[in-house]
Amino acid sequence: MYGLGDVRFFDRIAPLYDLVMPPASGAALAAGFDRAERPIDRLLDVGGGSGRASAALTGPDITVVDASSGMLRRARTARGLSAVAGDAGRLPFRDGSVDAAMVVDAFHHLPDREAALGEIVRVLAPGGVLVVRDFDPAHPLGRLLVAGEHAIGMRSRFSTPDALATDMAAVGLDPAVVDRGFGYTVSGVRVDEEA
Numbered sequence: 001m002y003g004l005g006d007v008r009f010f011d012r013i014a015p016l017y018d019l020v021m022p023p024a025s026g027a028a029l030a031a032g033f034d035r036a037e038r039p040i041d042r043l044l045d046v047g048g049g050s051g052r053a054s055a056a057l058t059g060p061d062i063t064v065v066d067a068s069s070g071m072l073r074r075a076r077t078a079r080g081l082s083a084v085a086g087d088a089g090r091l092p093f094r095d096g097s098v099d100a101a102m103v104v105d106a107f108h109h110l111p112d113r114e115a116a117l118g119e120i121v122r123v124l125a126p127g128g129v130l131v132v133r134d135f136d137p138a139h140p141l142g143r144l145l146v147a148g149e150h151a152i153g154m155r156s157r158f159s160t161p162d163a164l165a166t167d168m169a170a171v172g173l174d175p176a177v178v179d180r181g182f183g184y185t186v187s188g189v190r191v192d193e194e195a
Contacts, residue, residue: 024104025133026056031178032131032187033100040099040129044187046120047106048087051075053133060100065091091114096125104133105183108156110147117171126192130173133185136160142180161186 031085033040041061045054048064049071064075064083066143072083088103089112101120103110110116120130137158149156159167161184165175173188 003059018045024053024056025183027182028133028185029056029102029104029131032102032133032185033088033129033187034177035176035187036100037127038099038125039188042098042100043122044085044091044093044098044120045111046091046101046103046116047049048075048083048102050104051079051081051083053102054081054105055079076111077148088112089119091119091123093123093130095122098123099125100134100148101128105135105158107132107134108158111155112117113157113159113167114171117167117173121173121190123158124190127185128190130168130188130190131178131185132168132187133183134158134164135182136180136184139182 042058043062044050045062045064047066048054049066049068051064054062054064062081064072064081065086066072067087069085074086075081075083084092088110101124106114124130135145135158137146138160146158156175161180164175164186168175168186168188172191174191175186175188178185178187
């Protein structure tokens, strides 16, 4: 109904999104970033929408990347964040140019998750880390969320934390499940190929 990535849905709800979504868990994200093997000076918030997750962090230079112009407008105007229109499967950044990336509450919306993981690995510097925070479809609340998103026409595809860790390993990340529950966190470190 909404199309790949549910972009039209997010364009429509952008003005209300921050009013209905709870704040992102800075502690859960920090636990994932702690696995980085390099200082985190430059961070990409992939599928970051309005910058809700970026607002939970302090320190690094953060750029929000999203396909929804309405959500990016919120990131710029409501939060003063750097925001770039882009597709997670074709990130507009140089190889090895960022220290960390995160995908918060959005991985299940990405139309080509394998391409997105590959692109994130490409832009991560060796020792950099990807942190994904998403919803477990095997959890009772996760099953409700899956049903709800599909009922309103979204094409969401959810992964369990273990399945996501397996996908991260397949693209050259060293994954770890940081926490589990309705919302879970998986962190993957880009292994230094020269080590």
